[in-house]
Amino acid sequence: MHVAHLSLADFRNYERAELPLEPGVTALVGPNGQGKTNLVEALGYVASLSSHRVANDAPLVRAGAERAVVRASVVRDGRPLLAEVEINPGRANRARLGRAALPRARELVGTLRTVLFAPEDLALVKGDPEGRRRFADDLLVLLAPRLAGVRAEYDRALKQRNALLRSAGATSAARRGAGPLPGIEVWDHQLAALGADLLSARRYLLARLAPYVARAYDAVAETAPGGTGAGAAAEGGPADVVRLAYRGSLAEHRGEGEEDLSSEAAREAGAAPRDVLAAQLVEAMEQLRRREVERGLTLVGPHRDDVLLSLRGLPARGYASHGESWSYALALRLGAYELLRSEGPGTPSEREPVLVLDDVFAELDARRRSRLAELVAGAEQVLLTAAVPEDVPPQLTGRRVHVRAGALQLPLDGGPAEDAVAGGGPADGASVPEGAADQGSAGDGDGRG
Amino acid sequence: MQDLVEELGRLPGVGPKSAQRIAFHLLASDAEDVQRLATALTEVKRRVRFCEVCGNVAEAERCRICRDDRRDGTVVCVVEEPKDVVAIERTREFRGRYHVLGGAISPIEGVGPDDLRVRELMTRLASGEITELILATDPNLEGEATATYLARLCKPMGLRITRLASGLPVGGDLEYADEVTLGRAFEGRRLLDV
Numbered sequence: 001m002h003v004a005h006l007s008l009a010d011f012r013n014y015e016r017a018e019l020p021l022e023p024g025v026t027a028l029v030g031p032n033g034q035g036k037t038n039l040v041e042a043l044g045y046v047a048s049l050s051s052h053r054v055a056n057d058a059p060l061v062r063a064g065a066e067r068a069v070v071r072a073s074v075v076r077d078g079r080p081l082l083a084e085v086e087i088n089p090g091r092a093n094r095a096r097l098g099r100a101a102l103p104r105a106r107e108l109v110g111t112l113r114t115v116l117f118a119p120e121d122l123a124l125v126k127g128d129p130e131g132r133r134r135f136a137d138d139l140l141v142l143l144a145p146r147l148a149g150v151r152a153e154y155d156r157a158l159k160q161r162n163a164l165l166r167s168a169g170a171t172s173a174a175r176r177g178a179g180p181l182p183g184i185e186v187w188d189h190q191l192a193a194l195g196a197d198l199l200s201a202r203r204y205l206l207a208r209l210a211p212y213v214a215r216a217y218d219a220v221a222e223t224a225p226g227g228t229g230a231g232a233a234a235e236g237g238p239a240d241v242v243r244l245a246y247r248g249s250l251a252e253h254r255g256e257g258e259e260d261l262s263s264e265a266a267r268e269a270g271a272a273p274r275d276v277l278a279a280q281l282v283e284a285m286e287q288l289r290r291r292e293v294e295r296g297l298t299l300v301g302p303h304r305d306d307v308l309l310s311l312r313g314l315p316a317r318g319y320a321s322h323g324e325s326w327s328y329a330l331a332l333r334l335g336a337y338e339l340l341r342s343e344g345p346g347t348p349s350e351r352e353p354v355l356v357l358d359d360v361f362a363e364l365d366a367r368r369r370s371r372l373a374e375l376v377a378g379a380e381q382v383l384l385t386a387a388v389p390e391d392v393p394p395q396l397t398g399r400r401v402h403v404r405a406g407a408l409q410l411p412l413d414g415g416p417a418e419d420a421v422a423g424g425g426p427a428d429g430a431s432v433p434e435g436a437a438d439q440g441s442a443g444d445g446d447g448r449g
Numbered sequence: 450m451q452d453l454v455e456e457l458g459r460l461p462g463v464g465p466k467s468a469q470r471i472a473f474h475l476l477a478s479d480a481e482d483v484q485r486l487a488t489a490l491t492e493v494k495r496r497v498r499f500c501e502v503c504g505n506v507a508e509a510e511r512c513r514i515c516r517d518d519r520r521d522g523t524v525v526c527v528v529e530e531p532k533d534v535v536a537i538e539r540t541r542e543f544r545g546r547y548h549v550l551g552g553a554i555s556p557i558e559g560v561g562p563d564d565l566r567v568r569e570l571m572t573r574l575a576s577g578e579i580t581e582l583i584l585a586t587d588p589n590l591e592g593e594a595t596a597t598y599l600a601r602l603c604k605p606m607g608l609r610i611t612r613l614a615s616g617l618p619v620g621g622d623l624e625y626a627d628e629v630t631l632g633r634a635f636e637g638r639r640l641l642d643v
Contacts, residue, residue: 107627146628156590163556183554183562186598190590 001113001352002381003043004080005073010065011087012038019408021381025398028385036385036403040116040356042070043383046083047114048138049093049105052358058089074112077349083111106152110145113344113353115337117360121329125316129306136307137198139336140205142353143344147201154194158298161187166296188285189278195301196277203246206307207261208343210244213335214262217242220334220371221327241312242331249304250277253284258308326364330372337379357384361391369393450476502573504549504566506531514538514546521545526583527570527599529553529592533585545583548573553591554598562598570599574606581609588615588633 006019013035028036041051041060051060061068068087073080084096085108095105102108123131141148164184218241243262251259272280284300285292292299309316309328316328337353344351355376361369361384373393376382386392389400402409450472458468475483499505500512507513514520514534524545528534534547550565573579582603586592600610616634617626626634 104627146632149627149629153590160556160590160594163559164561167556167559167561183594183598185601186554186594187556189597190594 001074001076001349001354003072003112003354003383004075005071006039006043007071008039008042009069010062011042011060011068011070012062013405014038015062017408019401021383022399023381025377025382025384025396027389027392027396027398027400028383028403029389029392029400030387030403032387034403034405037358039403040358040383040385043072043112043354043356044114044116045087046070046072046085046108047112047354048141049085049095049109052116052118052120056089057087057093060087061089072112077347081111083108106148107145109141109148110345113142113340113351114356115333115340115353116356116358117330117333118358119360119363121333121360122325122363124332125309125320125325125328132307132309133302133305135332135336136202136205139209139339140201142340143205144201145345147198150194150197150201154191154198154302157187157191157194158301158303161191161298162296165292165298169293169296184289188282191298191301192278192281192285195281196274198302199248199250199277199305200272200274202302202305203259203261206244206246209335209339210262212338212342213244213331214242216334216338216375217327217331219375220330220368221324242328243310245308245310247306247308248302249300250280250284253288253300254280323365323368326368330360330368334375352380355379355382357382359385359387361386361393370395499549503547504531504551504569505534505547519544522578523580524583525570525573525579525581526585527596528585529587529595537585545581550586550595553586553595555591565595567599567602571602574603574608579608581611584610584612588613 002023003021006017006021008014008017011017017039019039028039030036037053041053044050044052045060051057054060066088069084070087071082071084073082075081082096082098085105086094088094093105095102095108097108097111124135137147137151141151161184164187168184243260245258245260245262247258251257281301285298288299298304309332311320311324311328314320316325320328337355340353341348341351344353357372357376360372364372370393373395377395382396382398384392384396392400453472453475454465454468457463457471458465460468463471475486496508497506498508500507500515501510502515503512505512505514507515509516521544524543525548526537526543526545527548527550528537529550529552531549534549537543537547548566548570550567550570552560552565554560554562554565574582582599584596584599586595596612600612603610614637616630616637617623623631
């Protein structure tokens with residue numbers, strides 16, 4: 001898939017912006033603080049209904065405006081589809097697909113699929129488990145949209161259960177030892193059923209993802225000249241360098257170790273059915289009851305799990321060098337990209353995600369920079385941002401859009417002149433979905449050729 | 450004027466713009482019409498109260514449904530709010546009686562079983578007349594939790610306890626159902642006996 005047109009209203013520093021796009025590489029270039037990242041953030045929001053920079057939606061709406069609207073014309077199998085989301089901080093977002101309003105905004109997820117690389121990705125390797133859980137769950141939702149609902153329900157059930165645990169802890173120390181908490185069993189079962197669903201989906205996902213990440217790490221980090229993976233084959237396979245394991249709070253409670261998801265045998269042995277997992281979670285909650293009441297927290301479940309990333313047998317967090325950590329972070333994103341395009345739902349065109357590289361080249365050394373550029377150059381559509389043109393690797397030739405103070409100047413070098421539309425835009429800006437789609441399907445052939 | 454807009458804006462489903470529209474509409478209306486509305490508002494608070502048996506809205510000690518001898522007293526349908534009673538009554542399918550809980554269990558909002566009319570339900574069940582309990586709480590997380598709680602609580606009493614089915618809306622298209630609903634419909638599929 002690719003995006004033929006992106007338009008923003010009252011998003012961050014943009015009152016209005018119209019950005020026509022084409023397959024192939026587009027570089028958004030401009031000094032920092034001018035709104036490059038805001039454009040790719042908006043695109044990411046249409047894809048995932050969340051921002052990669054902030055957890056709360058309020059900063060996304062331009063100061064003084066009530067709501068922001070982001071619209072993307074997504075071309076899949078040569079057909080354009082308009083995906084629109086209205087961001088209402090503090091209230092439910094609204095989404096439209098084509099002409100139809102969706103009953104729930106979350107149903108938009110999966111229409112546009114993006115894989116985003118950002119400087120924050122380093123925290124996937126070096127940071128807290130939360131970032132790795134979010135990485136896994138975001139990918140999960142793209143592969144199986146049903147899980148967006150499971151994830152939201154799990155979070156809600158968790159909040160409900162924690163509230164009940166806290167209220168029990170507050171009632172008095174005497175109550176603590178004195179018999180069961182009224183109604184807690186109900187939440188145990190609700191949470192366990194949802195948690196088991198999430199847990200088994202995560203483990204299945206990570207087992208599928210692991211080989212892609214291993215190959216991607218090899219391609220980014222190893223010095224095999226030119227080709228990908230040629231050097232690794234001689235060293236007994238890339239999976240030996242990079243391994244993913246699941247550290248589950250449930251397994252830990254049961255005295256079982258981490259689960260290596262990089263080997264075929266472990267993957268099959270470790271796949272407990274969902275009802276077994278749910279029963280184990282209920283049992284663990286019953287055993288942990290006293291401590292949970294004391295702390296007012298649910299101590300077991302997917303919200304306390306982690307994905308262990310190891311490099312040559314050692315945990316990457318703490319042992320990997322800065323450069324290796326970057327290679328690992330890139331490998332996770334590239335692995336996700338390859339997994340989505342090979343095993344994602346839908347037609348080959350629907351499976352092909354749009355790659356977004358937000359300011360990453362400036363963070364990388366010359367070798368990683370050119371390896372990454374080579375690896376992504378073949379993608380259907382790549383959007384990247386850079387503060388200075390020199391940060392754009394020479395392998396990624398394409399259109400340049402200059403961004404300055406929330407205005408777009410496009411394009412300065414290369415690219416046809418007629419698609420230059422800036423805030424407000426000339427008359428043909430209004431008919432953009434159709435017009436842009438024609439360009440998109442026509443450009444499909446030459447962009448890839 | 451500002452007071453009226455503010456009061457109207459506090460009503461559910463009425464935003465600041467609608468509140469203003471209603472206020473101007475009232476200003477332009479006949480004094481008689483406005484008086485009728487004002488009377489209806491004060492009367493509803495004065496005359497309507499909650500049924501002592503089921504918790505539904507009533508004009509007397511017992512609501513219309515609890516007083517109706519033709520209703521089947523052995524089946525009780527448990528709902529969250531009086532408006533759910535209205536919805537089920539519209540179907541004209543259910544001939545039993547109701548029990549209105551007054552909400553659903555939600556620890557976040559500080560609502561536990563003791564804050565709902567659960568004790569009243571237990572008292573009704575203890576009389577032995579009721580043989581079936583239909584749990585018709587909302588099909589969301591809190592409603593499911595409430596239904597499960599009641600089912601566990603009532604299980605030792607040897608009643609028939611049922612839960613309303615979840616699944617596809619009648620007259621709709623399968624392709625428009627969201628994944629969760631469709632998944633539930635698969636779970637709750639039934640044998641087609643022909």
